[in-house]
Amino acid sequence: MVPHESGNLSVYQFGSGVDFLIRRVYCLTNLRAGTSRGFHAHRKLRQVAVCLAGSCRFVLDDGRVREDVVLNSPRQGLNIGALIWREMNDFSTDCVLMVLASEEYSEADYIRNYDDFLREAAR
Numbered sequence: 707m708v709p710h711e712s713g714n715l716s717v718y719q720f721g722s723g724v725d726f727l728i729r730r731v732y733c734l735t736n737l738r739a740g741t742s743r744g745f746h747a748h749r750k751l752r753q754v755a756v757c758l759a760g761s762c763r764f765v766l767d768d769g770r771v772r773e774d775v776v777l778n779s780p781r782q783g784l785n786i787g788a789l790i791w792r793e794m795n796d797f798s799t800d801c802v803l804m805v806l807a808s809e810e811y812s813e814a815d816y817i818r819n820y821d822d823f824l825r826e827a828a829r
């Protein structure tokens with residue numbers, strides 16, 4: 707974060723917290739309190755999630771251990787590797803979640819069934 711008298715500037719770039727070339731950026735906005743998203747893993751995709759405003763919670767699961775992470779600062783980048791089951795919840799109404807992704811969108815890369823995920827993660 708680069709502070710300035712008129713506001714802050716946050717930078718996300720290859721080599722400093724992002725260990726892949728960024729092929730896609732998407733944002734989740736207008737998130738409803740009390741809802742949940744995710745419930746899938748990716749076979750190849752690697753991502754860094756940054757909560758630019760507000761807050762949200764990620765549950766990350768590698769098939770053995772589940773971890774809870776609260777994102778509430780643009781200074782905090784959450785690395786999510788391949789074969790990690792994710793669930794997102796506890797969105798504040800002002801939450802803006804930006805995700806930097808290593809690959810273009812591909813539905814074939816998704817594992818949307820938890821038992822299938824456990825089988826692939828155990829290989």
Ligand code: T46
Nearest residue numbers: 730732734743744745748753755786792794805810811
């Ligand atoms: C993750 C969290 C943080 C597209 O067409 N292009 C895209 O780049 C994306 C990400 C989604 N979509 C379509 C596919 C579905 O029809 O948008 C719909 C919702 O996508 P998805 O189920 O992937 O949404 P989330 O919010 O559950 O999960 C997404 C990412 O997929 C996931 O990897 O970590 O955001």
